[in-house]
Amino acid sequence: MIRKHDRVLIVGGGPVGSVAGFLLARAGIPVTILERADDIVLDYRASTIQPPTLDLLEECGAAQAMVDMGLICPLMQYRDRQQGKIVEFDMGALRNDTRHPYRLQCEQFKLVGWLYPELRKIPGVELLLGHDVTEVTVTDDEVTVEAMTKAGPKTFKGDFVIAGDGGRSLTRKAMGIEFGGYTYPEHFLVAGTRYDFKAHMDDICSVNYTADPDAWYVLLEIPDMWRIVAPVDPAVEPDEAMQESYLQNCLQNLQPRPEPYEIVVKAIYRVSQRVADRYRQGRAFLAGDAAHINNPLGGLGLNGGVHDAVSLTNRLARVWHGAASESELDGYEPQRRPEAVSAILSQTARNKKLLEERDPTVRARNLDEWRRLGASPEATYKHLLETSMIASLRRSGMLR
Numbered sequence: 001m002i003r004k005h006d007r008v009l010i011v012g013g014g015p016v017g018s019v020a021g022f023l024l025a026r027a028g029i030p031v032t033i034l035e036r037a038d039d040i041v042l043d044y045r046a047s048t049i050q051p052p053t054l055d056l057l058e059e060c061g062a063a064q065a066m067v068d069m070g071l072i073c074p075l076m077q078y079r080d081r082q083q084g085k086i087v088e089f090d091m092g093a094l095r096n097d098t099r100h101p102y103r104l105q106c107e108q109f110k111l112v113g114w115l116y117p118e119l120r121k122i123p124g125v126e127l128l129l130g131h132d133v134t135e136v137t138v139t140d141d142e143v144t145v146e147a148m149t150k151a152g153p154k155t156f157k158g159d160f161v162i163a164g165d166g167g168r169s170l171t172r173k174a175m176g177i178e179f180g181g182y183t184y185p186e187h188f189l190v191a192g193t194r195y196d197f198k199a200h201m202d203d204i205c206s207v208n209y210t211a212d213p214d215a216w217y218v219l220l221e222i223p224d225m226w227r228i229v230a231p232v233d234p235a236v237e238p239d240e241a242m243q244e245s246y247l248q249n250c251l252q253n254l255q256p257r258p259e260p261y262e263i264v265v266k267a268i269y270r271v272s273q274r275v276a277d278r279y280r281q282g283r284a285f286l287a288g289d290a291a292h293i294n295n296p297l298g299g300l301g302l303n304g305g306v307h308d309a310v311s312l313t314n315r316l317a318r319v320w321h322g323a324a325s326e327s328e329l330d331g332y333e334p335q336r337r338p339e340a341v342s343a344i345l346s347q348t349a350r351n352k353k354l355l356e357e358r359d360p361t362v363r364a365r366n367l368d369e370w371r372r373l374g375a376s377p378e379a380t381y382k383h384l385l386e387t388s389m390i391a392s393l394r395r396s397g398m399l400r
């Protein structure tokens with residue numbers, strides 16, 4: 001393998017770029033991570049970490065760090081706004097399949113916040129914040145990345161580049177890779193409050209998916225607050241949805257109370273279902289949201305991105321250290337892309353359809369389906385294997 005620069009470049013120091021950099025650095029590979037932001041971005045997107053993601057990140061210490069910062073949630077409910085709890089799943093049923101039989105609620109910025117100082121401790125790591133990548137080029141024997149910094153433009157050379165630069169990935173565009181799919185017309189609103197819903201709502205648990213034809217919602221307990229994810233009518237402008245009155249309405253509609261809610265976190269996101277046509281262009285590889293984006297219903301996107309990072313960095317490390325030929329890298333896309341399509345995009349699209357279904361007959365049928373699922377330990381177990389992504393990682397050969 002031609003190695004002119006003895007370094008891998010990573011565009012984007014979000015959760016996926018940082019995990020990839022950390023795993024490479026621990027494998028003795030010098031890395032340069034170029035991140036546009038000047039500091040850790042307080043990103044209110046991912047909080048759900050799935051069991052096998054923790055299994056995969058156990059050896060490097062990140063799993064324990066997240067468990068220490070997060071909230072362990074073994075229970076998950078599917079609910080209906082009118083009928084209440086329909087089914088409750090106990091992820092303890094997965095105890096023979098994972099060392100972490102629960103969902104962990106730990107926000108993505110906490111993972112990044114743990115990784116940055118760890119990265120800085122490893123010799124050979126350059127973690128460069130305030131570096132906005134403007135160009136990526138790949139030739140047969142090297143990669144070149146141009147970045148704009150406060151001190152002016154800078155050029156970086158490496159042997160490979162990993163695109164961890166998110167859904168709007170400049171790297172993906174520079175490689176001319178198509179990102180087919182669709183964007184939902186409605187935005188997704190995230191609101192966080194310290195109000196203790198468990199103390200006031202009958203029989204909920206920490207993870208609740210609630211179906212409703214007009215206003216479905218997800219209610220999650222995270223370490224120091226509750227988080228609500230809800231759709232915004234496409235007729236409402238995103239700015240309007242971020243106003244206090246709109247947010248209060250949304251929460252009062254969920255659980256009426258005489259006082260206003262204290263809203264400590266708010267954010268709004270445009271959401272798409274897309275997957276890159278290719279995950280590789282010569283010495284450039286896509287991972288995480290740069291390769292696939294999806295709605296948050298199921299808590300799968302970031303998890304899938306971390307699985308990409310694990311697959312890719314294992315392969316790169318084997319090639320780098322001469323334990324495998326370069327053809328090892330050809331296996332990355334076939335291992336990961338089918339799972340983005342079948343485990344992530346199709347599952348999240350189906351979850352959204354189930355929650356928002358308007359046809360009363362179909363809704364009733366869906367709820368019956370959930371009840372049947374809950375009544376059969378065998379069906380529950382199969383469902384949990386799929387929704388926790390254990391099945392996906394087994395299909396792709398990443399877990400036994």
Ligand SMILES: Cc1cc2nc3c(=O)[nH]c(=O)nc-3n(C[C@H](O)[C@H](O)[C@H](O)COP(=O)(O)OP(=O)(O)OC[C@H]3O[C@@H](n4cnc5c(N)ncnc54)[C@H](O)[C@@H]3O)c2cc1C
Pocket residue numbers: 011012013014015016017034035036037041043044045046047048049108131132133134164165166167169170188190229269271287288289290295296298299300301302303304305
């Ligand atoms: C409301 C919501 C809730 C979600 N909840 C979950 C969940 O619970 N569980 C889950 O698994 N997933 C969830 N997701 C998805 C999850 O947030 C993403 O999959 C995850 O953030 C992807 O990580 P990433 O590192 O690939 O990309 P990003 O998090 O987008 O990070 C990309 C990084 O690259 C940097 N960057 C971009 N362009 C450049 C450039 N040109 N130069 C330098 N740096 C650049 C950015 O600043 C950023 O730091 C959710 C999504 C939404 C919208």
